[in-house]
Amino acid sequence: MTSPSNSSREAIAHIAFDDLVALLEAIFVKAGTAPGVAAILARNCASAERDGSKSHGLFRVPGYLSTLASGWVDGKAEPVVEDVAAAFVRVDARNGFAQPALAAGTPLLLEKVKACGIALLAVRQSHHFGALWPDVEPFARQGFVALSFVNSFACVVPIGGSKPVYGTNPIAFAAPRAGGDPIVFDQAASALANGDVRIAAREGRSLPPGSGVDRTGAPTTDPKAILDGGALLPFGGYKGAALAMMVEILAAALTGGQFSFEVDWSAHPGAETPKTGQLLIVIDPDAGAGRSFVDRVETLVGRIADAGQERLPGDRRYALRRRAAEIGIPIAPALLKELSALAGAPTD
Numbered sequence: 153m154t155s156p157s158n159s160s161r162e163a164i165a166h167i168a169f170d171d172l173v174a175l176l177e178a179i180f181v182k183a184g185t186a187p188g189v190a191a192i193l194a195r196n197c198a199s200a201e202r203d204g205s206k207s208h209g210l211f212r213v214p215g216y217l218s219t220l221a222s223g224w225v226d227g228k229a230e231p232v233v234e235d236v237a238a239a240f241v242r243v244d245a246r247n248g249f250a251q252p253a254l255a256a257g258t259p260l261l262l263e264k265v266k267a268c269g270i271a272l273l274a275v276r277q278s279h280h281f282g283a284l285w286p287d288v289e290p291f292a293r294q295g296f297v298a299l300s301f302v303n304s305f306a307c308v309v310p311i312g313g314s315k316p317v318y319g320t321n322p323i324a325f326a327a328p329r330a331g332g333d334p335i336v337f338d339q340a341a342s343a344l345a346n347g348d349v350r351i352a353a354r355e356g357r358s359l360p361p362g363s364g365v366d367r368t369g370a371p372t373t374d375p376k377a378i379l380d381g382g383a384l385l386p387f388g389g390y391k392g393a394a395l396a397m398m399v400e401i402l403a404a405a406l407t408g409g410q411f412s413f414e415v416d417w418s419a420h421p422g423a424e425t426p427k428t429g430q431l432l433i434v435i436d437p438d439a440g441a442g443r444s445f446v447d448r449v450e451t452l453v454g455r456i457a458d459a460g461q462e463r464l465p466g467d468r469r470y471a472l473r474r475r476a477a478e479i480g481i482p483i484a485p486a487l488l489k490e491l492s493a494l495a496g497a498p499t500d
């Protein structure tokens with residue numbers, strides 16, 4: 153497929169968000185997912201593209217398709233939701249995608265959050281191939297604080313180590329605020345997401361120092377050396393490494409999922425989606441500071457701005473989302489044609 157990352161060099165078309173969702177949905181159904189799964193994956197992937205999360209938008213479509221074709225993931229899996237404790241929901245994704253498992257467990261999770269002030273959703277045997285903020289932002293829009301953790305596949309070395317142990321292991325956080333869109337951050341525990349390394353390799357760009365090591369363990373800024381037997385480094389030295397370790401513990405050990413270093417897709421050429429686990433924690437702020445919570449968040453936001461920070465995490469994404477609502481999502485015409493062909497839609 154045409155690389156979405158090359159789109160800046162071509163004339164650009166625009167597509168409405170709902171049209172992109174419909175196109176992706178048709179592609180995923182043709183590739184063998186159940187319609188409900190296709191709808192969830194399509195919305196996730198289109199949201200990432202719309203909001204400028206390029207490493208987890210249309211760039212991921214070939215990976216979804218090759219993984220489905222390889223038989224590594226079950227696109228028709230039906231998650232099993234278990235009510236395990238007053239504030240604990242467990243979901244076995246049964247080798248399906250993580251987001252449908254999350255959706256299946258969410259009604260019970262919300263019941264428990266309302267009853268207990270806090271509840272956990274632990275997903276295992278799940279494949280997460282997307283950005284993590286779409287999993288937390290909706291909870292903040294309903295007035296809750298949400299945190300999520302996903303481990304991926306071993307491509308990050310521990311500090312001083314020579315073998316990859318951790319995944320890129322994103323952490324996402326969302327909180328409602330009084331004066332605008334929720335505060336949301338979503339960041340890998342590695343110096344970069346693996347997807348961004350792959351995009352840089354395609355575009356022939358080098359990476360900032362401190363990004364990774366080559367196959368001999370020597371520091372490198374060459375994305376190809378990182379991908380070809382090398383590894384990423386945690387962000388911020390031992391501090392990021394501690395977070396990567398925490399994500400393995402929460403997303404895998406606690407949920408019953410696999411550690412990143414246990415992912416073995418060697419029998420499934422083309423497989424790209426890590427089969428691991430995901431933890432979601434949702435908190436009702438009314439149980440803590442009560443209704444003053446959102447005002448307190450606003451006070452903090454005001455102080456951060458006064459101190460000179462020009463933007464909050466999430467601001468770039470919200471700005472791109474507003475722009476896409478006005479003019480559509482930018483897309484290279486060649487890529488749009490390829491997606492239409494994959495969906496079996498007319499291409500002219």
Ligand SMILES: NC(=O)C1=CN([C@@H]2O[C@H](COP(=O)(O)OP(=O)(O)OC[C@H]3O[C@@H](n4cnc5c(N)ncnc54)[C@H](OP(=O)(O)O)[C@@H]3O)[C@@H](O)[C@H]2O)C=CC1
Pocket residue numbers: 205207208280281282283284285302303304320321322323336337338339340341344345346348463464465466467468469470
């Ligand atoms: N499924 C999986 O296994 C994995 C998924 N990923 C996904 O990859 C994506 C990219 O991760 P990563 O590269 O670490 O993300 P980035 O480093 O691009 O961004 C991390 C966070 O920092 C914010 N931010 C960036 N620049 C600034 C700034 N100058 N001032 C204030 N805030 C800023 C971003 O907000 P904003 O969005 O507004 O720019 C974002 O919330 C994530 O969505 C992540 O979930 C990563 C690893 C594995």
Ligand SMILES: O=C([O-])C1=[NH+]CCC1
Pocket residue numbers: 207280281282304305320321340344345346347348426
């Ligand atoms: O970009 C990344 O690091 C990943 N995205 C999905 C799995 C790992």
